[in-house]
Amino acid sequence: MIPVSFLYVCEPETKVKIREGQIVAEKKGGLEISLPLELLEGVILVGPAQMTVPTFAELLKNGVPVTFLSGSGEFFGRLESTKHVNIFRQREQFRAGDDESFCLRFSAAVVSAKIHNQAVILRRYNRHLRKEKVDDHIYQMGLLEEAVSRAKTIPQVMGYEGAASRHYFSALSTMVRSEFAFTGRTRMPPLDPFNSMLSLGYTLLLYETYTAVVNKGLHPYAGLMHQDRNGHPALASDLMEEWRPVIVDSLVMSLVQGGSLEVSDFIKNEETGAVYLGKSNLRKFVRHFEQKLRSEANYLPQVNYRMSYRRAIQHQAGILANCIENKNISMYRPVRLR
Secondary structure (H helix, E strand, O other): OOOOEEEEEOOOOOEEEEEOOEEEEEOOOOOEEEEEHHHEEEEEEEOOOEEOHHHHHHHHHOOOOEEEEOOOOOEEEEEOOOOOOOHHHHHHHHHHHOOHHHHHHHHHHHHHHHHHHHHHHHHHHHHHHOOHHHHHHHHHHHHHHHHHOOOOOHHHHHHHHHHHHHHHHHHHHOOOOHHHOOOOOOOOOOOOHHHHHHHHHHHHHHHHHHHHHHHOOOOOOOOOOOOOOOOOOHHHHHHHHHHHHHHHHHHHHHHHHOOOOOHHHEEEOOOOOOEEEOHHHHHHHHHHHHHHHHOEEOOOOOOOOOEEHHHHHHHHHHHHHHHHHHOOHHHOOOOOOO
């Protein structure tokens, strides 16, 4: 398989342009990074980078999306071509979204896999710590996973998911290095370094799944599990749920427990209480995130060979598109860690 690349631009005042079939990021001081345009799958601009209009036009012509994030990782917007739009597939998607049985079965499968994956993460880190309290949380999560299979409505499924996540993050908080201890999941804004990394990772993952959904001709804002909400890509959120523990949570735990990041690497906004990575360490996190997506594993139940996490996400988006067109959600089998 031909390798593809995503260009993350995190350095302020970086200029991005097209030159001789290459996309070029020119940093302040003249240092350049270039990638072949034909291998480019996406551009993520973090902070005040600069891109020329001809570059925007060339990226649109080649179907390469550009995602705009603030320096702290907040999503601003996205520039993308309409070449992948498949209105016939989207009409089927809208019909599937009105099929309660289809949506319930999809939701239950995804949430069950997510809870399973969360429990596997806890077991891995508790193997040496042997905290009885963590084992108790894992047991309760197992009961909630069983309950998901008996749920009659999507709100019930989401209720079990929320309860399992509370157990999960309570358990994680007892296992991280003491200086990274947190009291629970906080969002918009994140109030501690651990939650700051989770939020940044989930934002990057969301627009990874967004790209996969769009590339398969599906509508990213018409969900099957998450409720429709103006400005929220519900289907991309649906698709990312099974991957949260697999990609982001495991990455954050690795960075924290391995000592790659320290509490001093984070900045606190005294007015809002929000905690964010400083610019240089934001680049470090993004680099590790990209390395994670490029790493290979064999966790998909319907595939008997290794593939990168990025390709696995795209594979799942394709399976979901087939399920929608064939009106058969049983074909969709979420990723489950072993």
